[in-house]
Amino acid sequence: METAGRTVYVMSVVPDLSLKLRNKLPDVQVIDVKRRDVPQMEITRGGLTEDDFQVLQDAEVLLIDNDLLPQAVERLPLLRWAQGTWAGVDNVINFFKNKLKPRIPISRMVSKSFSQLMAEYVLGSIICHERSWMTSRQNQLKSEWNKAAVMKYRSLQDLTVGVLGMGIIGREVAKYLRTFNSTVHAYTRTAPPVESKSIHVDKYWRSDELPLFLQQCDYIVNILPSTSETRGMLGSDILKNAKKNAVLINVGRGDVISEADIVKALDSGWISAAILDVVEKEPLSPESLLWTHPKCILTPHTAAVVVFRPEDIADAFSRNYQDFLQGNSISGTIDFSRGY
Numbered sequence: 001m002e003t004a005g006r007t008v009y010v011m012s013v014v015p016d017l018s019l020k021l022r023n024k025l026p027d028v029q030v031i032d033v034k035r036r037d038v039p040q041m042e043i044t045r046g047g048l049t050e051d052d053f054q055v056l057q058d059a060e061v062l063l064i065d066n067d068l069l070p071q072a073v074e075r076l077p078l079l080r081w082a083q084g085t086w087a088g089v090d091n092v093i094n095f096f097k098n099k100l101k102p103r104i105p106i107s108r109m110v111s112k113s114f115s116q117l118m119a120e121y122v123l124g125s126i127i128c129h130e131r132s133w134m135t136s137r138q139n140q141l142k143s144e145w146n147k148a149a150v151m152k153y154r155s156l157q158d159l160t161v162g163v164l165g166m167g168i169i170g171r172e173v174a175k176y177l178r179t180f181n182s183t184v185h186a187y188t189r190t191a192p193p194v195e196s197k198s199i200h201v202d203k204y205w206r207s208d209e210l211p212l213f214l215q216q217c218d219y220i221v222n223i224l225p226s227t228s229e230t231r232g233m234l235g236s237d238i239l240k241n242a243k244k245n246a247v248l249i250n251v252g253r254g255d256v257i258s259e260a261d262i263v264k265a266l267d268s269g270w271i272s273a274a275i276l277d278v279v280e281k282e283p284l285s286p287e288s289l290l291w292t293h294p295k296c297i298l299t300p301h302t303a304a305v306v307v308f309r310p311e312d313i314a315d316a317f318s319r320n321y322q323d324f325l326q327g328n329s330i331s332g333t334i335d336f337s338r339g340y
Helices: 017-024 050-056 069-075 090-095 112-130 133-141 168-179 207-216 259-267 310-325
Strands: 007-011 029-032 061-064 081-084 160-164 183-187 203-205 219-222 247-250 273-276 296-298
Touching (some): 007 017, 017 029, 017 310, 061 069, 061 310, 069 081, 081 310, 112 133, 112 168, 112 247, 112 296, 112 310, 160 168, 160 207, 168 183, 183 207, 203 207, 259 273
Parallel strands (some): 007 061, 160 183, 160 219, 183 203, 273 296
């Protein structure tokens, strides 16, 4: 095992992250870099300052919040590997879009815990919708004991759920659904080889089979990243092909379908409801029709919040750190050619 890179710099708003990392890597020097004039837990919008670069100038290995990641990679001359503290890397892809691609590996947060949080959101959303809990709450506020309005519902075992995106998160969602005997269909860009297929998926569909895929699904769950191929993929009139009364759940990226196209699909009856943790432009404009649409449920991009889970971030980083030292491939490394 090499001796270089035995110091890790950490710049993050996540509380106690450096402490957790020291516990995971007791033989490594962990340098906790605090940003001036930035309150704890406040995501930085202004980017790194010259003072920040001065403090980080000797960094070879860096764990940093994703909003600061691209600047650090571009400016730090000794950097050999950098990892972000969360999963989304749209800003990194966009930052280097018209520039030379980074000479070093950049990885995102990939962990079983993160995937489980996403899976819990999906299953919770399905159960909430099927059991009409929002209706029950409305009846409660009116002091109405209206059993007839909410007593007819489907079990998870009655449902076919289509998952768009079969990466680590998609596989975890499929596993949870199969635990409750749902039928799971997966939509992927290309048909995976037999040895790579998930045992929790009943049927795979290729990118040229999207209309047929949509026709099968009681729930359409998007987990796809934002790429040139996925942006607007569920827009236009494609949801015309959805199964009657299908429900759209989006926990991937909001630009897979525009707000206007969601409203159109709901008002046209192509889908019966939309449960959205992400939208095209965040935060959602106060003027958006989605706020008050009776068939839409919104959550503010909180399906899988890791900022309160420093142990998970430290665990994911420490495993990647060992691979980095040994010259192995690093889990979650960004593939700029694929856009994620």
